Amino acid sequence: MKVRFLIPLVLFLLLIGLFVAGLKLDPSVVPSPLIDKPVPQFSLPELHDQEKIVDSAELTKHQVSLFNIWASWCVACRQEHPFLMELARAGEVPIYGLNYKDKRPDAIGWLKRLGNPYIASAFDEKGRVGLDWGVYGVPETFVVDSKGIIRYKQIGPLTKQAWQETILPLIDKIRAEEG
Amino acid sequence: MKHLTVFAFLCLFLLWGNASFARGDIYTFDAPQDEQRFKKLSAELRCLVCQNQNLADSDADLAVDLRRELYNMIKAGNSDAEIIDFMVTRYGDFVLYRPPVKPTTYMLWIGPLILLIIGVVALIMFVRHRSEDVLRSDELSTEEQGRLEGLLEEQSGKRKKQK
CATH class of the missing domain: 1.20.5 (Single alpha-helices involved in coiled-coils or other helix-helix interfaces)
Structure with a gap:
């Protein structure tokens, strides 16, 4: 048999391989250009206490902290919420929140009902700060180190799997770096 | 004659239906070239939520926000390059329907x-x-x-x- 006739088969198999690889990609995940860049500056009132200010400097107070974008209207936030509570209860890592395009009473009621895993939540009513952070689908979670550098961005709910496979090893690495 | 009138009414009705699809946020500009820029940029920028629509077409919340931002930036006298740069620093090259030529x-x-x-x-x-x-x-x-x-x-x- 001539080798020439095998060419279409080989091409076909290559194409199949390409499609299989494509199936594993999630097109809704857009890599953030903010990774390894300083956090976008902001200064917003706190969700519960309008007089209090939450700003970007707050995020540099810890070796590493999580900055979680959430809203009471967001279904996936509710899905990830128990896991954030678990993390907060275990004291794994300080968690800050950005309450994105929400209504104050709704957001406060949501936290009262489901528990509040956040040290503080900044209240971003118009979503202008979210825009600076490149938020396009809540929930999103940023890992920020003590220099205020964004080290990772989780798009969509923070799952146990993402935590164990990606985020926890990264946090350990950041902690080791900073000694 | 009667048929013609009915037909005319139908046409009018169809046109009307189309017009009512227009979005809620309508921006007015003082200079016609600013309006042109708004149209051009909102057609060239991609909405990240519904990825196959541009900002001009999309009804997603994010697209509404980004259109408002675009409007404000044009009003404030920012150049096209500044506006594109603003979007790219936040959302990456993905936001551009015409990606830049670079190694990746x-x-x-x-x-x-x-x-x-x-x-x-x-x-x-x-x-x-x-x-x-x-x-x-x-x-x-x-x-x-x-x-x-x-x-x-x-x-x-x-x-x-x-x-």
């Missing part, structure tokens, strides 16, 4: 050209090969040639006998 996008830009070249080369090779086959099919293999000669000899032998 080389494949995107020249990939189709490479495929075209491969296709043309394959086509040329195929056609040449085939025409060679056609030419060669006129010639006889040595085996066939031998058989032919054998047959011819046989024929001439018969003829001699007949004489």
